[in-house]
Amino acid sequence: MRVEPRIVSPAEAVKVVKSGDHIHFSSVASAPACLIKALMARGDAGELKDVHIHHLHTEGAAPYGEARYEGIFQADQFFVGGNLRKHTQGGFADYIPVFLSETQKLYRCGALPINVAMIQVSPPDKHGFVSLGTSVDATLAAVECADHVIAVINKYVPRSFGDAMIPTSMIDIWCVDDEPLEEAHFSTPTDVEVLIGNNCAALIEDGACLQMGIGAIPNAVLAQLGNHKNLGIHTEMFADGVLPLVESGVINGMNKGIDRGKMVSTFLMGSQKVYDFIDDNPMVRMMDVGYTNDPFIIAKNEKVTAINSALQVDITGQVCADSLGTTHYSGVGGQVDFIYGASLSKGGKAIIAMPAVTNKGVSKIAPTLNLGAGVVTTRAHMHYFVTEFGAVDLYGKTLQERARLVISVAAPEHREALDKAAFERFGSHHHYVKGYMK
Structure with a gap:
């Protein structure tokens, strides 16, 4: 079933999050920066506590791992990237040892609760499908299992095929943020x-x-x-x-x-x-x-x-x-x-x-x-x-x-x-x- 997106602001979208919830962010280049920023604003306002955040490696800022958010946000990652390594070493974040192949299983078998999935997607096509672009990994499982799915429509998310294609009917809340995806550049080999x-x-x-x-x-x-x-x-x-x-x-x-x-x-x-x-x-x-x-x-x-x-x-x-x-x-x-x-x-x-x-x-x-x-x-x-x-x-x-x-x-x-x-x-x-x- 095709669903026409009703667009709300990131601040409005993250109001669905409650204290104690478990949130999944799409990974690597597709971390939803505008939703992360809006979520931090709710934390700064004292509206949330004990919110658990899960994801694979992400690029970009990860402020929820900072000491000032202790007791408000807890990053329990499936893989620790450079943006959270010091916070993890300092005890303000943690990670879940798991084979990458089983990260999806954590959600699908119920071992890990999932209340809100926050993702980035391509603009909807004429058939009512969006693409997860660069991040399918455990994100698809999070979308399938979450109580609420918030999708950021971003014109820079590539329209990739395979399991990345999902119908708009799987999305509950929509935002728009046309920020280019995070890029990674690698040095010349020594x-x-x-x-x-x-x-x-x-x-x-x-x-x-x-x-x-x-x-x-x-x-x-x-x-x-x-x-x-x-x-x-x-x-x-x-x-x-x-x-x-x-x-x-x-x-x-x-x-x-x-x-x-x-x-x-x-x-x-x-x-x-x-x-x-x-x-x-x-x-x-x-x-x-x-x-x-x-x-x-x-x-x-x-x-x-x-x-x-x-x-x-x-x-x-x-x-x-x-x-x-x-x-x-x-x-x-x-x-x-x-x-x-x-x-x-x-x-x-x-x-x-x-x-x-x-x-x-x-x-x-x-x-x-x-x-x-x-x-x-x-x-x-x-x-x-x-x-x-x-x-x-x-x-x-x-x-x-x-x-x-x-x-x-x-x-x-x-x-x-x-x-x-x-x-x-x-x-x-x-x-x-x-x-x-x-």
């Missing part, structure tokens, strides 16, 4: 990141289906794929790095087992070029995160190659990508979804890639993970491990074999200490052969 990119690209075969997220290392990988053929995309997100490969025909999806010829994603973050690219583009399907990140759906594509990053890896292959002691919070995200999906895929490759050392020269490969470090990918999931010093395949290897391989791609200046730690760990009870103390 020499180290280029080396990592080269090592990862060497593992990618023609016909592979890629998942690699955003940032300097993914861009460095993509820059090396110009001579590949028939690559596909099934991912949680993509950014500007894929566009030249689409334009050249390298990425065409013709080898995919499902969604043949289509690029599948659940949210996006990049420059305006990316948002323009998905607008009215039938090649792109923006899908519910329960679809994009389901390992068994992912594995319906052959040669799934998943490239994900880490904060720290121990010598047996345990991967910390969540929190490193108390110095970093992010979230579980979709790493395990795709690492597992790639491992199930025929000819698939699950890859963890990271620099061997921090910016201060500290080894990111450690005898054991730091106290408090969150293990996201277990040693049982770990297949390929890549640094600037090479790539090693850990699949089917014993703990001792893994230790030798992991140490072989550590920074040379740290190998002796790591080898000594491995010998002390395994040597007294096993036959660990020291390889780097000769």
Whole structure:
């Protein structure tokens, strides 16, 4: 049923929020800034308390995490972005550890209440549909389950297809705010990141289906794929790095087992070029995160190659990508979804890639993970491990074999200490052969 929007102001729209409510914001580039501002005004006026706010990573301001809103707003995120990291570390915000694939399930199964969904959408088309644009992820589930749905009509929200298309009948309250979407620009890869990119690209075969997220290392990988053929995309997100490969025909999806010829994603973050690219583009399907990140759906594509990053890896292959002691919070995200999906895929490759050392020269490969470090990918999931010093395949290897391989791609200046730690760990009870103390 087509519903003609009755437009109200953001201040009027957020009056539906009550103390104790749970609110979902659409994510990344699509965070509804005008509604957030209006909601903060109600908090400043003393009209609300104990309001819980949920979302994935968002770009732009997130004032509800500030100390002054303690007891008024509580940010319980599914993933911690830079705009809330300090607030989370300070105890004024928190996050819910959850696989990205299951963020939608939190709402659909009732584990997490959802009273109000606040989203941004494209202008309605002649058939009475709007598009969620760059943020389907858990937002579609929030729209389906919320008591009230507030939609900001924004002419800058791209008209993307797939699960992004929803009827106007699903919306209760409408606002208008034509603010350009938040853009993300990424720095040129460093020499180290280029080396990592080269090592990862060497593992990618023609016909592979890629998942690699955003940032300097993914861009460095993509820059090396110009001579590949028939690559596909099934991912949680993509950014500007894929566009030249689409334009050249390298990425065409013709080898995919499902969604043949289509690029599948659940949210996006990049420059305006990316948002323009998905607008009215039938090649792109923006899908519910329960679809994009389901390992068994992912594995319906052959040669799934998943490239994900880490904060720290121990010598047996345990991967910390969540929190490193108390110095970093992010979230579980979709790493395990795709690492597992790639491992199930025929000819698939699950890859963890990271620099061997921090910016201060500290080894990111450690005898054991730091106290408090969150293990996201277990040693049982770990297949390929890549640094600037090479790539090693850990699949089917014993703990001792893994230790030798992991140490072989550590920074040379740290190998002796790591080898000594491995010998002390395994040597007294096993036959660990020291390889780097000769």
